[in-house]
Amino acid sequence: MNFDLRSLRQQFPFFSAHPDWIYLDNAATLHKPQAVLDAMNTFYSQHNSNVHRSAHGLSQQATAAFEAARNTVAQFLNARFSHEIIWTSGTTAGFNQLVFGLMGPVLQSGDRVLISSMEHHANIVPWHIHALPFGVQLDVVPLTADHRFDLAAYSELLKLKPKVVSISHVSNALGYIQPIADIVRLAKEAGAIVVLDGAQGIVWEKIDVQALDVDFYLFSGHKLYGPTGIGVLYGKTQYLELLRPLLGGGEMIKTVSFSSSSWNDLPYRLEAGTPNMAGAIGLAAAILWLQQQDLTAFQQHKSALVQRFYAGCQQISALELLSGPTTNAGIVALNLKNEHPADLATLLDQQNIAVRAGTHCTMPLFQALNVKGSVRFSFACYNSFDEIDRTLTALATAVELLAE
Numbered sequence: 001m002n003f004d005l006r007s008l009r010q011q012f013p014f015f016s017a018h019p020d021w022i023y024l025d026n027a028a029t030l031h032k033p034q035a036v037l038d039a040m041n042t043f044y045s046q047h048n049s050n051v052h053r054s055a056h057g058l059s060q061q062a063t064a065a066f067e068a069a070r071n072t073v074a075q076f077l078n079a080r081f082s083h084e085i086i087w088t089s090g091t092t093a094g095f096n097q098l099v100f101g102l103m104g105p106v107l108q109s110g111d112r113v114l115i116s117s118m119e120h121h122a123n124i125v126p127w128h129i130h131a132l133p134f135g136v137q138l139d140v141v142p143l144t145a146d147h148r149f150d151l152a153a154y155s156e157l158l159k160l161k162p163k164v165v166s167i168s169h170v171s172n173a174l175g176y177i178q179p180i181a182d183i184v185r186l187a188k189e190a191g192a193i194v195v196l197d198g199a200q201g202i203v204w205e206k207i208d209v210q211a212l213d214v215d216f217y218l219f220s221g222h223k224l225y226g227p228t229g230i231g232v233l234y235g236k237t238q239y240l241e242l243l244r245p246l247l248g249g250g251e252m253i254k255t256v257s258f259s260s261s262s263w264n265d266l267p268y269r270l271e272a273g274t275p276n277m278a279g280a281i282g283l284a285a286a287i288l289w290l291q292q293q294d295l296t297a298f299q300q301h302k303s304a305l306v307q308r309f310y311a312g313c314q315q316i317s318a319l320e321l322l323s324g325p326t327t328n329a330g331i332v333a334l335n336l337k338n339e340h341p342a343d344l345a346t347l348l349d350q351q352n353i354a355v356r357a358g359t360h361c362t363m364p365l366f367q368a369l370n371v372k373g374s375v376r377f378s379f380a381c382y383n384s385f386d387e388i389d390r391t392l393t394a395l396a397t398a399v400e401l402l403a404e
């Protein structure tokens with residue numbers, strides 16, 4: 001491990017507030033380093049003004065900080081232009097804008113969209129709301145027998161000529177890193193627009209949207225050490241230009257009369273209303289913080305945590321493991337035979353171990369797996385081997401208790 005875990009943890013005030021907790025619910029949301037909290041505090045205490053609206057100097061300062069945050073995200077993703085970064089309130093909001101915006105200009109009745117069995121509801125339900133009622137058909141890439149993305153089936157489904165392919169970068173339920181380079185390349189060869197749900201993937205590896213040639217990439221700030229209520233919809237200019245705005249209101253217009261309105265240029269056209277300024281600045285601070293860390297070391301550490309936890313779980317025979325340790329971004333999903341996942345999670349909670357139980361906003365995945373749900377252990381760079389060992393001990397105790 002090429003970083004000092006103790007000093008890393010010291011940068012996260014949450015841990016000194018809760019020294020008695022083991023936090024393994026990182027796929028739900030990550031904790032925030034002090035640098036992020038400081039940046040947001042500085043914005044509110046020293047620069048608070050509304051952006052883009054007022055002629056006064058304070059507003060200009062706030063606008064400069066807000067647009068600098070957009071540039072930070074653009075550079076982080078290697079977007080060609082900063083107007084390709086659309087602020088959203090999170091991945092969910094981004095998908096709703098995206099799907100609504102594609103309907104009409106890109107998607108019409110009879111067109112097909114291809115998703116996978118592992119998608120989060122954020123990449124399913126917006127299609128149900130905004131696309132299916134207008135005659136769009138949703139096709140689904142199945143899982144392989146070992147619960148992976150089925151590339152062969154994907155290639156077959158691409159022959160149906162979907163107009164859009166929309167796939168998660170990393171599965172939030174199983175932890176698997178999807179073969180995104182192949183997914184994008186094959187979709188492009190089939191002539192589809194490609195969307196990646198980066199909610200879990202963005203924290204795992206560096207994304208270069210131009211090298212990957214992905215058309216849209218979405219993520220949430222709070223899963224990248226940043227604040228809640230801010231997210232990013234990246235899109236190539238040519239496709240963002242096509243999107244119909246989902247939200248109308250201030251700032252997204254050029255002209256308004258009582259009978260009609262004309263829309264502003266990118267990115268503002270897709271950002272109606274007062275934006276989450278402190279959130280954007282907090283997210284940029286999270287990115288700048290991350291850029292000072294050793295991302296490869298973080299990856300190796302998370303992989304080692306998964307391996308150790310997985311090996312320990314294999315020693316507890318009553319456990320059924322749903323996800324394996326290879327090409328895994330830091331999530332282990334499991335069940336205790338014949339027990340409800342919530343019971344196991346409750347017993348762990350009683351030992352101050354935070355995990356998540358249920359279907360993790362992937363109900364169709366669990367229908368495909370034919371299991372009711374799972375207990376999800378999700379790891380982050382700041383988790384320690386000691387925490388893994390204590391969790392395994394607590395897990396063994398919980399399993400014994402439930403077996404009584």
Ligand SMILES: Cc1ncc(COP(=O)(O)O)c(C=O)c1O
Nearest residue numbers: 090091092120122172199200220
């Ligand atoms: C893969 C994936 N997509 C989308 C989302 C939705 O993100 P948010 O709730 O931040 O909008 C999540 C959140 O868990 C996720 O894991």
